[in-house]
Amino acid sequence: MRLRLDIGYDGTDFHGWAAQPGLRTVQDEIEAALGVLIRAETEDERPRLVVGGRTDAGVHARGQVAHVDVADEFAARITPRRLGGVLARRGSADAVVHAVREVPPAFDARFGALRRRYEYRLRDANGRRDPLTARFTAEVPKVLDLEAMQRASDELLGLQDFTTFCKAREGATAVRELLGFDWRLTEDGAFAAAIEADAFCHSMVRALVGSVVAVGSARIGHDDLVRLRDARERTSRFTVMPAHGLSLEEIVYPPDDELALRAEMTRARRDPLSE
Amino acid sequence: MRLRLDIGYDGTDFHGWAAQPGLRTVQDEIEAALGVLIRAETEDERPRLVVGGRTDAGVHARGQVAHVDVADEFAARITPRRLGGVLARRGSADAVVHAVREVPPAFDARFGALRRRYEYRLRDANGRRDPLTARFTAEVPKVLDLEAMQRASDELLGLQDFTTFCKAREGATAVRELLGFDWRLTEDGAFAAAIEADAFCHSMVRALVGSVVAVGSARIGHDDLVRLRDARERTSRFTVMPAHGLSLEEIVYPPDDELALRAEMTRARRDPLSE
Numbered sequence: 162m163r164l165r166l167d168i169g170y171d172g173t174d175f176h177g178w179a180a181q182p183g184l185r186t187v188q189d190e191i192e193a194a195l196g197v198l199i200r201a202e203t204e205d206e207r208p209r210l211v212v213g214g215r216t217d218a219g220v221h222a223r224g225q226v227a228h229v230d231v232a233d234e235f236a237a238r239i240t241p242r243r244l245g246g247v248l249a250r251r252g253s254a255d256a257v258v259h260a261v262r263e264v265p266p267a268f269d270a271r272f273g274a275l276r277r278r279y280e281y282r283l284r285d286a287n288g289r290r291d292p293l294t295a296r297f298t299a300e301v302p303k304v305l306d307l308e309a310m311q312r313a314s315d316e317l318l319g320l321q322d323f324t325t326f327c328k329a330r331e332g333a334t335a336v337r338e339l340l341g342f343d344w345r346l347t348e349d350g351a352f353a354a355a356i357e358a359d360a361f362c363h364s365m366v367r368a369l370v371g372s373v374v375a376v377g378s379a380r381i382g383h384d385d386l387v388r389l390r391d392a393r394e395r396t397s398r399f400t401v402m403p404a405h406g407l408s409l410e411e412i413v414y415p416p417d418d419e420l421a422l423r424a425e426m427t428r429a430r431r432d433p434l435s436e
Numbered sequence: 437m438r439l440r441l442d443i444g445y446d447g448t449d450f451h452g453w454a455a456q457p458g459l460r461t462v463q464d465e466i467e468a469a470l471g472v473l474i475r476a477e478t479e480d481e482r483p484r485l486v487v488g489g490r491t492d493a494g495v496h497a498r499g500q501v502a503h504v505d506v507a508d509e510f511a512a513r514i515t516p517r518r519l520g521g522v523l524a525r526r527g528s529a530d531a532v533v534h535a536v537r538e539v540p541p542a543f544d545a546r547f548g549a550l551r552r553r554y555e556y557r558l559r560d561a562n563g564r565r566d567p568l569t570a571r572f573t574a575e576v577p578k579v580l581d582l583e584a585m586q587r588a589s590d591e592l593l594g595l596q597d598f599t600t601f602c603k604a605r606e607g608a609t610a611v612r613e614l615l616g617f618d619w620r621l622t623e624d625g626a627f628a629a630a631i632e633a634d635a636f637c638h639s640m641v642r643a644l645v646g647s648v649v650a651v652g653s654a655r656i657g658h659d660d661l662v663r664l665r666d667a668r669e670r671t672s673r674f675t676v677m678p679a680h681g682l683s684l685e686e687i688v689y690p691p692d693d694e695l696a697l698r699a700e701m702t703r704a705r706r707d708p709l710s711e
Contacts, residue, residue, distance in 0.1 A: 292444050
């Protein structure tokens with residue numbers, strides 16, 4: 162039986178999502194909790210999670226999605242409440258499973274996702290440092306022009322080759338469709354961008370924000386950004402933003418009856434490595 | 437020379453504001469940092485802070501205010517940047533000094549305050565647990581009626597005897613003026629109350645919120661709350677809310693030319709112990 166898990170975490174004390182030997186990762190902690198619930202006796206018997214957005218070390222999530230296959234007899238044991246209990250006993254209350262539900266076998270958290278939405282939060286030099294939100298808000302030691310940043314963000318929208326903003330991976334395409342890149346002032350006086358695309362290549366969200374921050378601080382001009390975008394090569398004229406300002410907010414999937422077809426299509430087209 | 441310090445902190449890992457032997461407190465950390473800047477050779481030589489809102493263990497602050505007296509020759513050394521550097525080296529980046537400015541000798545952070553504003557944040561059983569904001573958001577495992585909570589809060593406004601909501605202190609009055617108690621839904625889906633008064637007695641904010649949450653979860657009725665309020669005695673029909681949902685947001689002081697007179701007046705009237 163295939164289950165969908167909706168997951169959130171404070172990424173501060175995790176070495177990212179993906180399981181790595183000897184490091185504390187979200188995947189490992191949740192797989193260990195699942196293992197307890199199905200009474201796995203060895204690590205090899207633990208259920209394996211397939212995730213919608215593989216986040217880097219320090220990146221947070223409010224809307225992570227994963228799927229897992231378990232024997233029918235165990236499915237009823239896997240509830241948010243029980244998972245929360247096991248995670249708390251393991252000292253991992255910084256991860257939470259919001260919901261568990263059965264999905265069709267064609268549901269694929271990774272290849273079935275239609276689009277992902279991230280939020281990037283930062284304060285500029287005019288902003289008051291706030292210890293309460295410092296774990297998920299980057300600090301930029303320059304004064305930023307929010308309007309210039311929005312104009313710059315608008316240049317990055319649409320179906321494009323994002324090689325300028327992607328860590329190169331042999332044989333993979335950097336063509337993505339950026340569906341939204343909208344800045345706002347938050348209640349607590351930070352700048353936040355909602356960034357949405359069909360998929361993101363590795364470190365792409367943080368590179369996009371870095372390029373726009375470079376415009377907002379007048380380190381590069383608006384036209385420079387357009388030229389860098391069109392040059393389709395990595396550059397040192399802007400930096401990749403720190404991980405802790407980033408949070409995966411939502412992953413959107415098609416309705417259950419379209420699942421099989423769409424997963425097939427996406428898998429054939431490319432390998433959507435996502436931050 | 438008297439300096440005013442504007443201070444923020446994540447209270448999670450502090451045993452409250454007030455210095456206590458052997459415990460990590462905000463007062464101790466900032467006094468230690470001041471001691472480094474004025475080259476105090478012993479703990480006794482450290483400047484002593486007088487604070488506007490003495491917060492309990494686990495309570496946060498975005499708008500704490502304190503004053504300190506230092507010899508004129510040292511004043512220029514005490515800057516937010518230098519204090520931040522010393523605090524960071526001490527592993528105390530969870531406290532921040534936003535601003536330092538010279539004030540008249542009549543400025544008194546404690547007795548001169550006109551009013552204090554706190555925020556209490558919570559999620560009810562319908563809210564998604566959010567590891568990113570869990571450090572400063574309480575969880576209430578019931579479904580809450582926000583409209584009923586606002587109506588209940590309105591009953592607590594005005595100049596009243598708040599004995600029902602105060603930890604008794606021999607000889608001190610519990611008469612306070614509650615100036616505002618307004619609930620809203622936050623951007624991230626939590627309930628937040630802005631609570632403002634001339635001053636608060638010990639644990640009063642958290643008791644006020646507890647009483648209103650009891651109404652919101654139908655544990656007590658609206659009329660019960662009014663009766664409890666008027667009974668002017670402590671009760672077990674509602675609970676004091678957890679510390680970590682609370683943050684001191686702002687302390688308002690009069691203009692400099694009214695300072696001396698007002699401090700005198702307040703000191704004569706009562707001892708405004710505040711949470």
